[in-house]
Amino acid sequence: MLLxxxxxxxxxxxxxxxxxxxxxxxxxxxxxxxxxxxxxCVSSANTANPNPPKSGETFPYQLNVxxxxxxxxxxxxLNGNTAETGNRRLFIEIFHAxxxxxxxxxxxxxxxVVESEVHAGQFRNxxxxxPNSRVKVQINEQDINSVxxxxxxxxFSISAIGGISGMAYDPGITFNVFITIASVSEVMVSSLDGxxxxxYSGMGNISVTESFCVYSSSINGGYSITFSxxxxxxxxxxxxxxxxxxxxxxxxxxFIDSVTSPPGQDVGTNPIMGAGDNVSQDCGGLDNATLAVNxxxxxxxxxxxxxxxxxxxxxxxxx
Amino acid sequence: xxxxSKLSVAIAAASISTFAFxxxxxxxxxxxxxxxxDLDLQILDSVEITQLASINFGTYGAGDxxxxxxxxxxxxxxxxxxxxxxxxxxANGGFELAGTNSNADTIQYTVKLNGAATxxxxxxxxxxxxASTTFNGSVYRDCSSTDNASIDVSIAEQEIRDxxxxxxxxxxxxxxxxx
Numbered sequence: 389m390l391l392x393x394x395x396x397x398x399x400x401x402x403x404x405x406x407x408x409x410x411x412x413x414x415x416x417x418x419x420x421x422x423x424x425x426x427x428x429c430v431s432s433a434n435t436a437n438p439n440p441p442k443s444g445e446t447f448p449y450q451l452n453v454x455x456x457x458x459x460x461x462x463x464x465x466l467n468g469n470t471a472e473t474g475n476r477r478l479f480i481e482i483f484h485a486x487x488x489x490x491x492x493x494x495x496x497x498x499x500x501v502v503e504s505e506v507h508a509g510q511f512r513n514x515x516x517x518x519p520n521s522r523v524k525v526q527i528n529e530q531d532i533n534s535v536x537x538x539x540x541x542x543x544f545s546i547s548a549i550g551g552i553s554g555m556a557y558d559p560g561i562t563f564n565v566f567i568t569i570a571s572v573s574e575v576m577v578s579s580l581d582g583x584x585x586x587x588y589s590g591m592g593n594i595s596v597t598e599s600f601c602v603y604s605s606s607i608n609g610g611y612s613i614t615f616s617x618x619x620x621x622x623x624x625x626x627x628x629x630x631x632x633x634x635x636x637x638x639x640x641x642x643f644i645d646s647v648t649s650p651p652g653q654d655v656g657t658n659p660i661m662g663a664g665d666n667v668s669q670d671c672g673g674l675d676n677a678t679l680a681v682n683x684x685x686x687x688x689x690x691x692x693x694x695x696x697x698x699x700x701x702x703x704x705x706x707x
Numbered sequence: 708x709x710x711x712s713k714l715s716v717a718i719a720a721a722s723i724s725t726f727a728f729x730x731x732x733x734x735x736x737x738x739x740x741x742x743x744x745d746l747d748l749q750i751l752d753s754v755e756i757t758q759l760a761s762i763n764f765g766t767y768g769a770g771d772x773x774x775x776x777x778x779x780x781x782x783x784x785x786x787x788x789x790x791x792x793x794x795x796x797x798a799n800g801g802f803e804l805a806g807t808n809s810n811a812d813t814i815q816y817t818v819k820l821n822g823a824a825t826x827x828x829x830x831x832x833x834x835x836x837x838a839s840t841t842f843n844g845s846v847y848r849d850c851s852s853t854d855n856a857s858i859d860v861s862i863a864e865q866e867i868r869d870x871x872x873x874x875x876x877x878x879x880x881x882x883x884x885x886x
Contacts, residue, residue, distance in 0.1 A: 509765075515853075573738075574736050574737055574738060575734075575737070575738075575739065575740045575741075576733075576734055576735065576736040576737070577734040577741070577742040578733040578734065578742070579733065580731055580732065580733050580734075580742045580743065580744050581731060581744070582731040582744060582745040582746070583745070583747070585748035586749070587748075587750075587751050588746070588749065588750050588751060589751040589755075590751075590753025590848070591753075591785055591786070591848075594748070598744060600742070603736075604871070624762060628748050631749075635787070637748070639748075662822060670829060679744070681746060685846070685848075688750065688786075689753075689784065689786055689846050689847065689848060690786075690788075690846040691750055691786065691787050692786065692787030692789055693751055693753075693786060693787065693789070694749075694750055695747070695748070695749050695750075695753045696748045696749070696799050697745065697746055697747045697748070698745075698746045699744070699745050699746070700744045700745075700746060701736070701742070701743050702742045702743070703740070703741045704734065704739065704741075705738075706738070706780070
């Protein structure tokens with residue numbers, strides 16, 4: 389049997405990447421970054437025999453992971469459509485660790501670029517020391533939050549060079565990465581500032597606006613927003629209150645999901661629908677929603693002099 | 708003809724808004740996001756006197772006897788319906804009507820104020836450039852079209868008889884101060 393094996397494999401400039409499974413992240417519904425790891429065997433030797441003869445010797449290897457299309461990074465695509473870009477394309481990172489000689493320390497891989505690190509190859513199938521290569525796929529929270537919900541997938545290849553010459557080439561294997569971004573999208577309200585209604589000395593109504601940013605990862609950036617306040621009564625009326633005298637001034641709110649039009653929708657107990665930014669969590673530094681606080685002269689005139697305040701709570705939900 | 712005019716004055720104390728907005732905060736990224744906006748407003752003292760009309764004593768001749776008095780009701784707005792005082796002064800520098808035809812004679816008069824649309828004739832006289840007693844204003848700038856203060860101007864008979872025949876007038880200035 390030994391003689392037959394020697395005849396079968398013989399002397400060879402051998403390098404081989406053993407199959408790796410798909411990376412399936414399942415359904416993403418909560419915050420946080422994700423990672424999955426898989427171990428496999430990369431053989432690089434002067435023989436292709438998994439049971440090497442006494443003359444058998446292993447040699448270093450280097451991996452090259454590539455995307456199916458050259459678009460500058462590792463990406464998963466909405467519904468696997470590689471034509472997708474922007475917030476319909478999910479950026480991922482791929483790392484490699486040498487589990488034998490490298491102590492399992494990861495280094496980052498770049499698409500279509502042979503890694504600069506050199507690793508210790510094994511004999512075919514790694515039967516002596518077990519899997520010697522670990523691949524990690526990582527998806528960062530901020531990247532997940534930058535895409536719309538849906539099913540994302542991508543295909544990748546792992547090839548290797550190594551063997552006696554260091555230039556033996558194995559086109560390797562392919563693997564897939566899957567993740568479903570749940571339709572429970574994420575939202576964020578930001579760029580909020582306090583509203584100074586100023587000083588009032590007895591003439592006219594007051595109307596002051598505050599613009600802010602609403603991000604929603606839902607398709608088209610859909611969201612609903614509700615408003616409540618510290619001094620709101622059981623009938624959902626809003627009040628500014630002087631904590632010294634307990635005097636109260638009624639006021640109303642109006643809202644619009646724009647900064648170019650005046651707030652036109654009265655705020656009540658029902659949620660108001662809007663469209664936010666579904667690409668940038670900070671709306672690219674630009675506000676996209678406006679709240680107006682309106683106080684009538686009649687209400688302002690009816691109270692004693694003093695300092696009045698309230699605190700409005702805005703709750704945004706994806707739609 | 709003797710005539711008294713009045714001038715309205717609105718006073719508002721100056722102040723500077725200095726709010727901190729300690730609780731205003733952005734929301735976090737998540738399945739829902741909740742933010743908070745602080746509102747602050749400072750209401751300053753404010754008053755306004757309106758609905759004033761001129762007071763015309765008419766003519767006083769040989770057939771007339773006794774002192775005369777005329778009055779007017781008006782509106783005083785005060786935020787919160789709080790208190791105010793009225794300090795009367797006049798263009799002539801005292802409660803006196805001055806002749807209009809190079810006549811040096813003057814006619815002294817008395818001013819009474821009340822914090823209701825009627826009742827001023829029975830009120831105590833107010834000294835020149837002295838604050839009245841405290842009244843409460845209306846929370847409505849137009850007093851809901853119902854006057855809430857009044858003035859009475861009276862002249863003793865002898866003051867009239869001491870004066871040369873002429874037309875006498877003054878402009879009464881009512882300064883309203885929030886209390």
